[in-house]
Amino acid sequence: MKTSNESGVGNAINRVEGHLKVMGKAKYASEFPVPNKVYGQGINSTIAKGEIIGIDTSAAEKVKGVLKIITYKNAEKLKGYDQEMPFISTDTIAPVLQSNKVHYFGEYVGFVVAETFEQAQYAARLVKFEYKEDPKPTINFDKSRNKAFKPSEKSDYSRGDFKKGMSEADEVVKQTYNTPIEHHHPMELHATIASWNNGKVLVYASQQIVEDASIAISGTFQIPNEDVRVIAAFVGGGFGSKLNLDRHVIMALMASKMIGKPVQATVTRHQMFTNTNMRQQNEQIMSIGAKRDGTLTALSHETLSHTSIKEIFQEPCGMVSKMLYNVPNNLVTARLMPMNLQAPFAMRAPGEATGSFALESAMDEMAWKLKMDPVEFRIKNDTQHDLHANKPFSSRLLVECLRIGADKFGWENRKSEPGTNKNGNWLIGYGVSAASRNSPYKKTYAKVILKLEKDKVNVTIQMDATDIGTGSYTIIAQTASEYLRIPIDQITVELGDSDFPPTPGSGGSWGAASFCNGVQSACENAVSKLKKNRNIKNSEEVALADLLKRNQLTSFEAEGMAEPSDAFSKHSVFSFGANFAEVWVDKDTGMYKIKRMVNVASAGKILNPKTAYGQIIGGITMGAGMVIAEQSKIEPNFGNFITRSFADYHVPVNLDMANVDVIFLPEEDKIANKMGIKGIGELGITSVAASIANAIFNATGKRMRDLPITPEKLIEAGLEPGVKI
Incomplete structure (x- = not known):
């Protein structure tokens, strides 16, 4: 494939953020230079079903640098589910460490905070849990068939008469196909640096949808959503595992609130099997x-x-x-x-x-x-x-x-x-x-910021969209280049901040269409408003720098919104x-x-x-x-x-x-x-x-x-x- 450095959509250009990644300057969730941060490590249950009947933290508390050990006994009270067995989605709350009950092997039962990552990991291994284990957990697929249920009325669908259609067939195939449990395993482990400061929350997290992560955090802690800021500038792969908020983020925030310092938590590769979702069998x-x-x-x-x-x-x-x-x-x-x-x-x-x-x-x-x-x-x-x-x-x-x-x-x-x-x-x-x-295709907002420097316009695009390795930065820059008619090297794209205009985030194959149509709208609005201010017809082609000059402006901002049409529906x-x-x-x-x-x-x-x-x-x-x-x-x-x-x-x-x-x-x-x-x-x-x-x-x-x-x-x-x- 031939690559090109031409501007605009449709060209096979190199990634605009590629040099940052090659030079190690693209900051992922655990790489932000947050002052005074400490480190947290989750502790996993070693039974599939039962109750915690004893916890011994004495050895862990003696480890140098240990600041806090959190279990259900001293955890902050969080919002629980309003119903038994709710359907989970990308903005569902994530309560953790709320009771002594254990529901599956690997469930978080504790969280250790220490001055260094190594101290936290070591101390976590020293916390001892005593369990009253239920000897009959439900872990066998074949033996669980008698418990199968219909999740909702929408789970079943039919049209026509299936039995009649089969009776009319000359040939019939009836077979069973099996697919196993799979795990996502993106290259970047799930991670966060979470800060709680006077009721204001700042979270650097590896999340595919920052707005929904913000909603899940505010819902879990029962605080206003406007007090929560989530940043995910770069995400090292997700494949769906980072669509919803996992509980390491909540534990890190809880710990930050307790000790008054930012807490970094990184899920281990082993914990990626038990604490970050999976594909069903x-x-x-x-x-x-x-x-x-x-x-x-x-x-x-x-x-x-x-x-x-x-x-x-x-x-x-x-x-x-x-x-x-x-x-x-x-x-x-x-x-x-x-x-x-x-x-x-x-x-x-x-x-x-x-x-x-x-x-x-x-x-x-x-x-x-x-x-x-x-x-x-x-x-x-x-x-x-x-x-x-x-x-x-x-x-x-x-x-x-x-x-x-x-x-x-x-x-x-x-x-x-x-x-x-x-x-x-x-x-x-x-x-x-x-x-x-x-x-x-989902409703998406975007902001475009124009700055005239001499005879050149530098443009910044802001939206809370994320780039999970798919090329969002690049196609957004190409879209802005196309509709503002300026070279791509004059465009900076800023993504992954919940303070930016909202988008549906990355997932479900809706990202490219939603993001780029939102950017197109913002760019067209900017040009249209500048032309309107000077009674210039929309059909008349005027360079962006000339438009700003005619308006006697050195900077200008505009927002845009794109959403599905009636024809789409x-x-x-x-x-x-x-x-x-x-x-x-x-x-x-x-x-x-x-x-x-x-x-x-x-x-x-x-x-x-x-x-x-x-x-x-x-x-x-x-x-x-x-x-x-x-x-x-x-x-x-x-x-x-x-x-x-x-x-x-x-x-x-x-x-x-x-x-x-x-x-x-x-x-x-x-x-x-x-x-x-x-x-x-x-x-x-x-x-x-x-x-x-x-x-x-x-x-x-x-x-x-x-x-x-x-x-x-x-x-x-x-x-x-x-x-x-």
């Missing part, structure tokens, strides 16, 4: 009916997952099955089991990443039964109307993604009979999957894509290599092909990780995670990954928003796992329905009915 039963000509008659998607015994989160695995294909009879259900585990929460493409594995694997199984080409089978069941929302799509180029991807990939060379494409000991398979991801707005994978499997050992991948994305206007490419590559890598190795295992007797570090929780590295081609289709969806932008950050992971699993079937004749797909599973699996190797 999902059991998904797919039932599909189709006519011999490939017409779908019915489709159901039934999901069984778990939540904590204190809070509810439901991963919407069936979302993709409601809208991706033209199927008249549809049933989607979700059930949750309360378990003695931490509450799960959103992980990159929540629902789509896991749900698409089940759907797109089942679609491949049906294509095999029908003896149809898997690409043509998907195209035959395309639709331009979202049957779930009963709205037309604002734009939908799924067929184009499949056609162009197949051509680029060389799909015509695929052999339909499994096991027939060989190279020595290797069995070679081709797989395909379709992808879709909702493209939300009347349409279903999604990004679409297609994944193609070539996999080589050793027929004797079950070892496999992902040799080639092609991803085609239809995601509206691409603001910066370089950063967008990085988003797709990152998504593809996480999708491959779902297949290759990623899983968090629970010790069946005690409820602790036996995967506790990168030594045993494996993620893909360079040698695991294929050669990847990424194609962006030209598209500007003006119904989606004024600039024609759609989400891309989560589209990249969606259905990647299915394309690899489908390629493995094409290579071996073995259907792999449980992730991750390990060599052991491949060796032990039998051939599918009808496969002759």
